[in-house]
Amino acid sequence: MAWLIPASGVIESYRDNMDGCEGDSPLLDSGKRIIQMPMLRGRQTVSTFSILFASARRSLKAARESEEGSFYEILNCLVMGAFTVEAYMNHLGHIQYGSKFDKFEKSNVWAKYRQLRRSCSLPILGIPDAYPSVGQLLEFRNTMAHGRTENNLIAMEIADKTIPIAIGQSALGWRAFVTCEYAEEGMAAVEALINELHDAAGQGKYPFLTTISGLYSLATIDP
Structure with missing residues (x-):
């Protein structure tokens, strides 16, 4: 039984x-x-893109609620948000093309997006044109994936007693993007991009409804 x-x-x-x-x-x-x-x-069925999106959202929520450790929470949000985009494209690609997508899956995320828009009968646009914030998020992901030690030159006017604070808080290089505002804008764009593809592909209006x-x-x- x-x-x-x-x-x-x-x-x-x-x-x-x-x-x-x-x-x-x-x-x-x-x-x-x-x-x-x-x-x-x-x-x-494990919806990897949905789990990554939930992880990014949780990190952003934690960053909003507490300043302590918020830099690391925002950093995690940005990286997980970028991962969400490509994970969703792989998800939808296999729905649209089946096993034929296996070879195309190794293509870069920019090419995948254009191909998926074509399969959904959407105007053929690149990510930077359709969702500039997502394009910036993916570029940030690439920067972190190939991260290296940076040497930055600092030149600023400060009061004598704020030297240690100014040095620690100066956001140069990739750290300039690790802000709540940038993360919120990027996550909103990620959600909009996925919602558009999901709906156009006839998959409904709630792509993040389930994780497992x-x-x-x-x-x-x-x-």
């Missing part, structure tokens, strides 16, 4: 079953040895 059940609760349900079992339980013999084991089978989903069956079998 098997039942369709949600993934959550499978293990706890089994543990609850075992707690307090007597010797005549169908799961235990008189020596309380297990004579039947539950077998979980099914198919699970599936159908499962649970049956008891002899060990």
Whole structure:
């Protein structure tokens, strides 16, 4: 016998079953040895792009709520937000093209986007033209992926007692982009880009609705 059940609760349900079992339980013999084991089978779908987007949103929320450590939260938001874009394109590419997308998946994100717009009968535009903030976010991701030590020249007028503060707070190089304003603008653009493609591809209006989903069956079998 098997039942369709949600993934959550499978293990706890089994543990609850075992707690307090007597010797005549169908799961235990008189020596309380297990004579039947539950077998979980099914198919699970993990929406990687949705998980990355949720991670970016959580980091941005944390940055808004507390200044302490906010630089690192914003940095994580920017990188995860950029990852979200390409992960979604890979997701939609396989829906639109099936296994034929496997070779195209290795192409750069800029080419993927143009191809997906074409497949969705949208005007052929590049990311910088359609969503400039997403283009900047992806460029930032590339900068961080090939990060290197920077040597920056500093020249500013300051009051004598603020020298340590000024040095620490001067945002030069890639750090100039690690701000809440930039992250909020970038995340809004990421969401808009994905919503547009998702809707145009006939996939509905809620691309981020689920992170992990599936159908499962649970049956008891002899060990």
